[in-house]
Amino acid sequence: MTTYTQHVVCTGVKSRLRFLFPGAQSYHPSSCLRCQKKEKKQTDLCRFKGFRCFSLQDQHIVVTFAPDDAAKAATATSILPPIWNRSCDLATLRHLQGRIAPFLLTLLQAELEHETKPDLVRCRRDPDVRDICDYCWTSLFSAGWMCRNCGWEVCNQCFCLLLGNTDKPECSARPGSCHELQPTSRFGPDEVEQLILDIKALPIPPPRPFTVPRAISAAIQKADSDREVISIQHNELTNELFVHLWAREDPYPLVVTPVPGQKLLQYPWSPEFFTNLTGKTMCYAQDCETGDIIPMTVGDFYAQFGNEHDGKRVLRLKDYPSSVLFQTTLPYSYLYPDLMNAAPVPDYTRLDGCLNIASYFPRGDAKSDLGPKMYSALRDIKGVGSTRLHMDVAPALNILTHADSQKDAIWRIFARKDTDRLTTWMRKRYSIKGHPIHQQQIFLTDDDLADLWEELQIRPYTIHQHQNEIVLIPPGCPHQVSNRACCIKAANDFLFPDHLEHCLQLTNEFREENLIDGPWMVDVLQLKRSVLHAYTNIREQCLGLAASEGNGMLPATYVENSQHLFCSISSLSGQFQNPGSSILGDLEDEHMDANIDTPQDTLLSNTLSPESAFSGGAINRQTKAEKNKATHERRKANYIKYRDGKSKEPFRCPWCPGKHWSCSTDVLQHTKDCHTFTADLSKSRIKKLRQARQEDLAKMLHEISIP
Template sequence: MRFLQKELPHLEMAKIRKFPERKICQLCDYCQTTIFSGFWMCCVCGREYCLSCYEEWNDSDDSLKETRKCSQKRHHYKEQLVPIYHYTKEEIVRLFDQCNQMILDDEDSSDLDEGELPDDDAANLSAESSSSTIKSVESSRVMTRRRKDSRKYRTSKSKAKATTVHFKDSVVSISNQDNGIFTSPPQDCHDRTPQLHDEHKKTEYKANEMTEEIFRDLWRKGYPFVIKSVDKLKENIWKPDYFIKHYGNKDCTVIDVKENVEYKMDVKTFFRGFEDSSKRFMNKYGTYPCLKLKDWPPADDFAETFPEHYEDFSNSLPFKEYTTRNGIMNLAHRLPLEINRPDLGPKMYNAYGSEDNVGGKGTTNLHLDMTDAVNMMAYAPSVENRLEEERDKPAAAVWDLYHPADLPRVRRFLRKIAKEYGLSINHPIHDQCFYLDKGLRDRLAAEEGVTGWRFFQNPGDVIFVPAGCAHQVCNYTSCIKTAVDFVSPEGVARSYIVNQQFRKLRNGHKRKIDILQLPNILYHAWVTSWDESSD
């Protein structure tokens, strides 16, 4: 509905229609987010601007002139841009009416509210600096589903149970309900008021005790959790020796997690030092860097590069309706095959052991993602085969995770740390420039009252991370993990908020480009769901 509300007035002005190119993800040339239907274009240079950027446009703002330069040595002005659309007024109105009808049919429709979500970091930052206690009431479009067992959803390969995904407005007050959306901090940073996610004490589940009902309840609230000892993977194909034998001559790029320096090497060189530090790569300074091979393969499809691993991983995932590529509850699956789909993985994450004590650099810095994610540890050396300093660690890896409601406090704390370190940052979390070692975690708890959750992960353990949930990772020993992203109905409101935060990042920021295409995902999820419910 949020997207559609901007489209209707635009269609009253737009007279030119341009059919969307399915093989190209059309992005706004200023904010780098996906253009859904309506946009504004310069007929001289062809630059395209989304409806939000046009709405925020201020010709008198000199700071934007460089970005809005036309190729013909002139500046763009609002009145010179031409309105264009992809979908007709009839299509948008029909879509709008269908959304409204679904909302009216919902039993909770009496609670609807048209308030705005604090959907960018600027809103949260203003709340952080406020001197008064703020209790925010938030309204969100939350994707929920209806099952109709008698209907069938047709895919190109098979038929699955029909699933209707629909929007539902909900009024949420932090005093009595929690749907996982960002909330404002209280006045006194030393006296954090209790949050509803503080109730989330049980974070570990055995495979046989995690039910679909429990999963959906946790996911709706934005609560991460770990399923212990799934143990379904084929052990032999996930060992370092296997990758040395079958992929050893392939080139790869690895990162020194302590110095943030990249090195080029072959796969054999990296994995040879996985359990034997004497065989590790030595840099020009005569030291052995702590290396990480992330997002492997970086560009190619995991299913094509590692077909056996892809099948093994996919078969081992819990809640396949959500977590697999063809899962009926994975909204990204609703995109037509001919569309240039986002690459949501799987990807492999391999790294040597690091430290999380005072001065430790961890393995992956604090960050958050626009999508939901599931991460499975496939391999770590047995305790007796680990380096001597790694043998007394409580697990193979440790995760620190923070609920979205606590992130205003986390951001405020990290901005203070950035000042202490003399760092210039754009966004304290999206820049992914901090690992909270023990000293910083203790300070965060003492100064902001935020402790988050700690998850210990061993081979066979599966960690679920909701969209918008900030997290960092430290491998205590060398680990091989595989992760995949997905877009769930329960988490799509949080995905939208992160999407809007990325949009506000400075130009050139590594997280700014919208690779998810959330508006397109929502549109096709809605259309396919409405068609099913109308059968």
């Protein structure tokens, strides 16, 4: 029996079925949600590609889903993180693995129950696709329920919720009908069981002893009794001290002050600096009081710094520059390492920190968006708040990079243990649909804070953040900010190993907010997937280091179970690696055959050979067969020359150092979409660019384009 596995987008399936099954009755295959929307990248986002199968039975086309081995083969290969801030020894990695193993074990045990569902099908895992629940907009770890007709997929929690609802969502591919849901999993067969056995056999080392400095002990007592913030100098905050202050049920917000006489940031991060760089770039400012969005240029916004009057709006830049611009696009990509180098306890707080759980997420479009981001705001003249009361789903680092006067930014940060009572008090005081803190609609004034203390004896930590000072905020601590000067801040999130349970609780609370009034916040943290990638990546490094050191401390069951783990978990790696040692060479070889056709051949064959040139004043006349043979030999020689002289480096954009492509056409398209050519390109110029080698193309693009 012939079976066809869909390997194209849904719109191209019908013609292939007509060709493969000419005797079948008329059949119209349904399209998935992504293909119905006809998005620009629908090839990568089609939910049925490599997953849905068609076969012919009694002249009827029957739809099934790919068997386990086919779904596993369709899983895309991920690209590992390029490098961490430093290498870790075996003891450090094992200790980190032991800190996250109990949390992952709980997740896997819930997945194990789902694996026993009848008619379970296995989906492909793609690092460039962020799998989210179509009902609550929370990222899918593995278990889900997918509609057979349109690919609509929900998480287990939403599936249980929909079972009790009489008003069920309608299938977009079958108007008037409900979804036909089927259980799905993104794990391979027996993969969950092997991971559970692996974790249970893991030797978890005991906690490391730490002696608390006397000054810190006194500061902790004041923080507990009077909510006085703990302030630590940049070079004095060690990994051990940071864990002592944060690995507890009620972690402390911290202020990190710069070392006297040392420069924290190398760039000025001033309004003039950004105006000179991108002053004419369009952006959006938001009114902190009304929420109105106002389009303007970057230069127009920063021109208002210092020009204050009573009737002036309190504006802030909205999501500019984005984290993508920060990491990939000049000139902001210059500021990215400047910010990372300023981070205290870099093993935990840097985006590439070796103890930051989020740093082990594979590269790709689906990678968690943890920043960095800039927050530029005018002085809070009206007292409406530069940032309203809210909670972050992950720990955050915030540095005040510029203030236009000697004044500061005032933070009010509530202790995590006071959150429930604060929420109840706000529900009684304010009429808000949804969670009063998560909706970010309230800024507590001094009068509100006085009432809160009088009624509940709750007071926040008060932080006066000055320029070059860093605030570290634990997850689940409600906080708000009021700028007493025009300020520019930069921030990024990270994943602290001992806060995973609370991050999951906040993720579930945000999920409930999405159910109240439609999509409110997309789950960019992807906590469960981040922990899975971190565990498997660290585990492979531990095995590699143990083998290289000749250390036989791993139990035999642990090593045996490790051999059965499926490689479909897209984070396997060796040691800490150099950016140039990734799989780019393999990708280039894979696509080489498709890229050596006419462009390169034409370029090389334009050079006159001795056989086709004048010799001794007479023309060498050749028969047609001789000409064809000569052409074949010439092209063969040109190909060998091209193959041997071909650079192993990928094609790169001169303006985006972090991006690369395997062929010149892709980088040209990227330059056209994301940057600007100084003049229209002729067909001959485009042809010349496509034929250029890797090292030459970057120079040519730098001359004819601007960021």
